[in-house]
Structures are given as structure tokens and as C-alpha cells.
Amino acid sequence: xxxxxxxxxxxxxxxxxxxxxxxxxxxxxxxxxxxxxxxxxxxxxxxxxxxxxxxxxxxxxxxxxxxxxxxxxxxxxxxxxxxxxxxxxxxxxxxxxxxxxxxxxxxxxxxxxxxxxxxxxxxxxxxxxxxxxxxxxxxxxxxxxxxxxxxxxxxxxxxxxxxxxxxxxxxxxxxxxxxxxxxxxxxxxx
Numbered sequence: 457x458x459x460x461x462x463x464x465x466x467x468x469x470x471x472x473x474x475x476x477x478x479x480x481x482x483x484x485x486x487x488x489x490x491x492x493x494x495x496x497x498x499x500x501x502x503x504x505x506x507x508x509x510x511x512x513x514x515x516x517x518x519x520x521x522x523x524x525x526x527x528x529x530x531x532x533x534x535x536x537x538x539x540x541x542x543x544x545x546x547x548x549x550x551x552x553x554x555x556x557x558x559x560x561x562x563x564x565x566x567x568x569x570x571x572x573x574x575x576x577x578x579x580x581x582x583x584x585x586x587x588x589x590x591x592x593x594x595x596x597x598x599x600x601x602x603x604x605x606x607x608x609x610x611x612x613x614x615x616x617x618x619x620x621x622x623x624x625x626x627x628x629x630x631x632x633x634x635x636x637x638x639x640x641x642x643x644x645x646x
Contacts (some may be wrong), residue, residue: 457521457578459585462511467503469520470513474502477568490574491607493566495536512585514569514578521573524582526589526597527563537626539563542600542633545624551596551635556621561596561635562586567608583616583636590638597638600624600631 462470474497475481477490497505505511510527513520529535529543542549546557564586569578590597599618601608609632612618618634625631 457581458515459581460513460515461509461589462502462506462513462523464503464506466506466511466513466520466523467499470502470506470511470523471497471499473520473523473568473570474566476571487605489607490571491605491611493568494602495538495566497566512582512589514573514582516573520570521576522567522569522578522582524567524586525563525565526586528594529561529563532563538600538631541624541626542598542631545622545633549621549633551619551621556596556598556633556635559596560594561598562590562594562638564597564599564636565601579611580616587636587638592638594638597636598633599635600633603630603632
């Protein structure tokens with residue numbers, strides 16, 4: 457498996473993968489079993505993100521196994537509502553005794569793994585690649601997970617050891633914010 461930065465030509469396959477795993481494309485049972493992604497990520501927006509270096513992919517000999525967004529808040533001139541709410545909540549979210557506002561961080565997510573590659577370590581490979589890519593650029597990776605997405609929560613908190621930092625709500629949706637240090641000496645199990 458080759459973990460690398462996405463390129464513009466990956467955009468159609470990334471859009472297809474994202475659409476197949478979007479909340480609206482899945483039944484309630486599928487969402488509960490496999491998790492889901494949300495947001496508006498079409499081919500053009502994914503191409504633009506790839507051109508700006510804010511996407512990582514898992515490439516299995518030309519087959520897209522997964523993707524992961526990794527961006528600085530400054531990379532998003534018009535952040536979507538959940539990111540706006542996360543940024544507005546920075547003073548109430550804390551990492552190692554400091555508010556998120558005073559901690560350099562990168563936004564982690566969305567992350568999507570193709571059905572044929574689930575359970576094969578692709579999400580962990582993307583996570584590890586994101587940590588390496590973020591080292592020296594930020595102290596922390598921050599993700600927000602809708603609390604109804606328990607599969608994603610288990611993967612990131614129980615599986616990868618990301619630390620819960622707090623919550624924020626938009627309308628009827630509550631999101632948990634989790635973080636992981638980008639410094640190898642500060643990560644659990646290293």
C-alpha cells in the first residue's frame with residue numbers, strides 16, 4: 457500500500473469513494489455498522505484540495521483504498537459550518553492544560569476507507585501518515601466526529617488513542633472533538 461499526497465487525477469475516484477460512504481447514501485444500519493462521512497466533496501472540490509496538498513490517499517497499485525483530509529484552518533478560506541463551530545469553540549477545548557487556540561493544530565478528516573479494504577489497516581496507515589506529515593507543522597491533529605458515528609469514534613479514540621477534548625453542537629447534531637499529538641515522544645505506545 458502506498459500512502460501519499462493525493463494528486464488532481466485522483467479526484468474522480470475520491471469523489472466516488474466519498475459519495476458511496478456519505479450519510480445520505482447509506483441506510484441507518486449501514487451507518488451504524490461502518491460509519492459515514494458528511495459534507496459536500498465533489499470531484500472539483502477534491503481536485504482543488506489535492507492541488508493544495510490537503511489530502512492523503514492510500515493507493516493499492518492504482519486502486520484507491522482510502523482518503524484522509526489534513527489541512528490547516530488557514531487553508532480553508534470559507535470553512536463549512538462544523539469547522540466554523542469548532543474554531544469558535546477553541547477556548548473551551550483543551551489539550552494538555554492549554555486552550556486549543558494556543559496550540560498549533562491541523563484538521564484531520566474526513567477519512568474514508570473503501571469497503572473492500574476495511575479491516576486491513578488502511579485507516580491506521582492513513583492516520584500514521586497524517587501524523588508524520590503533520591510533524592513540524594503542528595503540535596496536534598484535531599478531528600470532530602458526530603457522536604452518532606460511533607464506529608468512527610471507536611476507531612479514533614479506542615483504536616488510535618486520540619484524546620477527547622470536548623464537544624460542540626450545531627442544530628441537533630453534537631460533535632466530539634478528539635486530538636492526537638504529532639510529536640512521537642508524546643504519543644501513547646511510543
